[in-house]
Amino acid sequence: MQKARNNCVITAVQTTTLVVVSILFIAAAASGQPVLGSNLTQPQASHFAGLALKCVQKEYPNKPDHTINDKDDVRNPRAMHPAFYGCLDWHSTVHGHWMLVHLLRLFPNLPEAKQIRAALSANLSEKNITGEVAYLKQANRASFERTYGWAWLLKLTEELHDWNDEDGRRWSGNLKPLADAFVEKYLAFLPKQNYPIRTGVHPNTAFGLAFALDYARAVGDKKLEPLIIERSRNYFGNDVNYPAGWEPGGEDFFSPALMEADLMRRVMNKSEFARWFHRFLPGLGSNQPKSLVQPAIVTDRTDPKLVHLDGLNLSRAWCMRSIAAALPRNDPARRVLARSATAHAQAALPYISSGNYEGEHWLASFAVYLLTTPAP
Numbered sequence: 001m002q003k004a005r006n007n008c009v010i011t012a013v014q015t016t017t018l019v020v021v022s023i024l025f026i027a028a029a030a031s032g033q034p035v036l037g038s039n040l041t042q043p044q045a046s047h048f049a050g051l052a053l054k055c056v057q058k059e060y061p062n063k064p065d066h067t068i069n070d071k072d073d074v075r076n077p078r079a080m081h082p083a084f085y086g087c088l089d090w091h092s093t094v095h096g097h098w099m100l101v102h103l104l105r106l107f108p109n110l111p112e113a114k115q116i117r118a119a120l121s122a123n124l125s126e127k128n129i130t131g132e133v134a135y136l137k138q139a140n141r142a143s144f145e146r147t148y149g150w151a152w153l154l155k156l157t158e159e160l161h162d163w164n165d166e167d168g169r170r171w172s173g174n175l176k177p178l179a180d181a182f183v184e185k186y187l188a189f190l191p192k193q194n195y196p197i198r199t200g201v202h203p204n205t206a207f208g209l210a211f212a213l214d215y216a217r218a219v220g221d222k223k224l225e226p227l228i229i230e231r232s233r234n235y236f237g238n239d240v241n242y243p244a245g246w247e248p249g250g251e252d253f254f255s256p257a258l259m260e261a262d263l264m265r266r267v268m269n270k271s272e273f274a275r276w277f278h279r280f281l282p283g284l285g286s287n288q289p290k291s292l293v294q295p296a297i298v299t300d301r302t303d304p305k306l307v308h309l310d311g312l313n314l315s316r317a318w319c320m321r322s323i324a325a326a327l328p329r330n331d332p333a334r335r336v337l338a339r340s341a342t343a344h345a346q347a348a349l350p351y352i353s354s355g356n357y358e359g360e361h362w363l364a365s366f367a368v369y370l371l372t373t374p375a376p
Contacts, residue, residue, distance in 0.1 A: 040371045042110065045103045049112045051353065051364040052096040055087040056119055061357070063089045065149075067140040080135055083128040083178075087361045091149035091202070095365040097123065098156040101171075105163055106372060117167055124171040129178050136181050146189065147208025150182045154215035161219055179215075183224055186212055190227055196235035198260075200252025200312065205235060206263040207254055213266055232267045236260050240279045245289035248296045253311030253366075257281060257292060258319035265326035265376065273326055277333070285332035293340040295347035307359040313348035314366040317341040318373065325375035345370065 040048075062077040062085070078085040084093040100116045110116065136144065145153075157179040160172035196205035209228050216225035244257040261280060265273045278285070287293055295316075296309040324337035352363045 040106070040368070042107045044371075045107045045368075046110055046112055048352070048364040048368050049100060049103050049110060049116060051360055052087075052100050053112060053115055053119060055357075055361045056093055056096045056100070056123060058086045061088060065090060065144055069139055082131040083123045083125075084132065088357070091145055091152055092362040092365075094149060094156055095152040095362065098152060098159055099365045099368050101156065101159045101163075101168070102368060102372065105159070105165075105168075120171055121167065124174050126174045129174045132178050133181050136178075136185075142185075142189075146185070146203065147205065147212075148202035150185060151208045151211035153182050154179060155211045158215045158218045183221065186224060187227065190231050193231070198256045200247070200249045200254045200256055201308070204254050204256060204259055206232075206256070206260040210259070210263040210266060213263075229267050232263055236264055237276070241282060242280050244281060244292045247289075247292055248309065248312055251305040251308045252296070253308040253315060255292065255312065255316050255319065258316055258323065261323050262319040265323055270326055270328070274328055274331065277323070277327065281333075284336055287336050293336060293343075295344045298351070301351060301354040301359055302356045304358040307354075307356070307363075310348045310351055310359055310363055311366050313344040314363070314370050317344040317348070318366075318370040320344070321370075322375045 059076070059078050064077055064080065066073075066080060068074055081090055081093075084090050084097070087093040087096045097120065100120060104110065104113060104116050107113075135141065157172070157175050160168050160175060163169070163172070193205070197203045198205070209232055213225065213228045213232075215221070216228060239260070242257050242260075244255075247255055247257060257280075261277055264276060264280075268276060281292075283289060284292075295313045298306060298309045300306045301310070318341075320337040320341040324334045324341070327334045327337075348363075349367060351359070352367050353360060
C-alpha cells in the first residue's frame with residue numbers, strides 16, 4: 001500500500017487498476033473503438049470485494065428511506081431491512097451484493113470467496129427476504145427507493161438468474177419474491193408516470209428503465225419488457241437538441257443526457273439509434289459540449305454529495321463506452337466518446353478507496369460495472 005498523499009489514499013492495487021484500464025481505454029480511444037471486455041484482474045477484484053465486505057453487514061452509520069407510520073414504526077435499520085441494512089443506505093447495500101456476486105462469478109477462486117459466500121448466505125436468507133417483502137407491503141412504501149433501488153435489486157436478481165452454482169441457485173430462489181414485488185411496482189407505476197424524471201441522482205427514469213429492461217430480457221418477462229420499451233419511446237423518442245451544456249449538476253452521479261442515450265441504444269436498433277442520437281446530441285461528434293466530454297472535478301471526497309461526482313465520472317464512462325459501441329464504426333462521435341470515456345475513467349478510478357466512507361460504501365460497484373460489463 002502506498003502512503004497517503006494530498007489527503008487521498010491510493011493503494012498499489014488501485015494504481016494498477018488505473019494503469020491497466022487506462023492502457024485499454026487509451027488503445028480503444030486511439031482507434032475510435034470502445035472497450036468490449038473485462039479489464040479487471042483477480043487482485044483488483046479482491047480489492048473491490050474487500051470494500052463491499054466491509055459494509056454489507058455494517059449497520060451504522062445509516063441513512064434510511066423510511067416513512068414513519070406510527071410510534072411503533074421507529075425501528076433500527078436491520079429490523080426494517082434484515083437483508084439490506086448495511087453500506088449506509090438500502091440501495092448501496094443492494095448494489096454491493098450485486099458486486100460480490102458478479103466478482104464471485106468472474107473469479108471463483110478469489111481469496112475472499114469463502115467470506116463472500118458467508119455474507120451472502122447470511123443476508124440473502126429466505127427469512128430475511130421475506131422480511132424485505134413484508135416491509136414493501138406496509139403503508140406509505142409506494143415510492144420507497146423508486147426507481148434506483150428497484151433497478152439495482154433487479155440487476156442483482158439478473159446476476160443470480162442463470163448462475164450454475166449451488167449457492168447461487170439458493171440465493172436466486174430466495175430473492176425471487178422480492179424481485180417479483182419490484183416488478184409489480186414497475187408494472188403499476190410506469191403507466192401512471194406521464195413524464196420522465198431527468199435528474200442526475202437516484203430517481204433518474206432512464207437508469208431505472210435501463211437496468212429493468214436488462215432484467216426483463218434476461219429472465220424473459222414478456223409483460224415488463226414491452227412496457228419499458230413503450231415508456232422509453234414515449235418519454236425520450238422525440239428528444240432533440242438536449243441541453244447537455246447544463247451538465248454536470250453539483251451532486252450528480254449520473255449524466256441525464258448519457259443515461260438517456262444508454263437506455264435508447266437498448267430500445268432502438270442500431271440505424272434508428274444513430275439517427276436519434278445525432279438529433280439528441282448534435283454537437284457530440286465535434287467534441288461539444290465541453291462540459292459533457294470533460295470529467296467532473298471533485299473538490300472534497302469527505303462530502304457525501306460532492307463525492308457523487310466520482311460516481312458521475314464512472315457512470316459517464318460506462319455510458320460512453322456502450323453508446324460508442326452502438327454507433328457505426330465510422331461515426332465521428334464514436335472516437336469522441338471513446339477518448340472521453342478514457343478521461344473519465346482516469347479521473348475516478350484512483351479514488352475508489354479514498355479512506356472516506358462517504359464514497360467507499362458505493363463507488364466500487366460503479367467501478368466494477370464499468371470495468372467488467374461488456375459493451376453491446
